Amino acid sequence: MKKQIRLKDKVFELYIPEKEIVRAIERMAEEIRRDMEGKDPLYVGILNGAYMFVAELMSKLPVTSELTFAAYSSYHGTKSDGIVKELLPIRSNTRNRPIVLLEDIIDTGLTMHYVTRRLKEEGATDVRLATMLIKPASLQCDLKPDYVGMEIENDFIVGFGLDYDGLGRSTRDIYQIRDN
Numbered sequence: 464m465k466k467q468i469r470l471k472d473k474v475f476e477l478y479i480p481e482k483e484i485v486r487a488i489e490r491m492a493e494e495i496r497r498d499m500e501g502k503d504p505l506y507v508g509i510l511n512g513a514y515m516f517v518a519e520l521m522s523k524l525p526v527t528s529e530l531t532f533a534a535y536s537s538y539h540g541t542k543s544d545g546i547v548k549e550l551l552p553i554r555s556n557t558r559n560r561p562i563v564l565l566e567d568i569i570d571t572g573l574t575m576h577y578v579t580r581r582l583k584e585e586g587a588t589d590v591r592l593a594t595m596l597i598k599p600a601s602l603q604c605d606l607k608p609d610y611v612g613m614e615i616e617n618d619f620i621v622g623f624g625l626d627y628d629g630l631g632r633s634t635r636d637i638y639q640i641r642d643n
Contacts, residue, residue: 468621468638470630475621475638479613484595484623484637485519487612491593492523494610495563498591503529504561507553509578510534511632512567515624516595516612520565531555535574547577558586567624568596570617572606579606595623596637 466477506524508517510532521530534551562582566575575592582590593610600617619640621631631638 466636467641468631468634470621470627473627474641475627475631476641477636478618478620478639479615479623479637481623481635484612484635488516488519488595489523491595491610491612492520495520495593496524498609499561499563502561504563504591505555505557506530506563506565507555508532508565509567509574510551512624512626513565513595515632515635516567517565520593529555533578535578537571537574547574553582557582559588561589561591562587563591563593566592566594566608568598568620569594569606569608570598570601571603572601573604575608576604576606596620 468475506521506528508514508530511534517530521528531553532551533553534549536548536550537546564575564578569575579590579592591609592606594608595612596615597608597611598617599614619627620637621627622634622637624632625637626632
């Protein structure tokens, strides 16, 4: 029997163990270090879900890397309503510098499509997107992240920063919703 957790009315089974997640993030960090060498990027962690991904990734990047956070929302429960709400704007200067957005998961892609377009309009010299996870079958726009940890199926997951109604973020493994 697979390892399980219960959050409210849902049961989740182990889907991606911590070791696999960390290995994917280490690979991404190598790619980002290579691409950003000699540049002065601003790393923007997208809250709330990306906090664990951001902490893991930033620990593998140069200590001189500048990090800030922003928050956007388009999710309620297990579904996205497609309306992007800016909850916490980027407070660092983004004009005339490269930006690397750090996202936990891309489902529809609509939020990151919106943020990427907006940063370019505001004068960022380059906007790159790093995502720990992507669900290619869920994409609803033309969005191609520059750095991808893992591609996953179109199932609802929790753990390593991802939540179900605010719960389950703190587990170091990722769990997939089980059919009830």
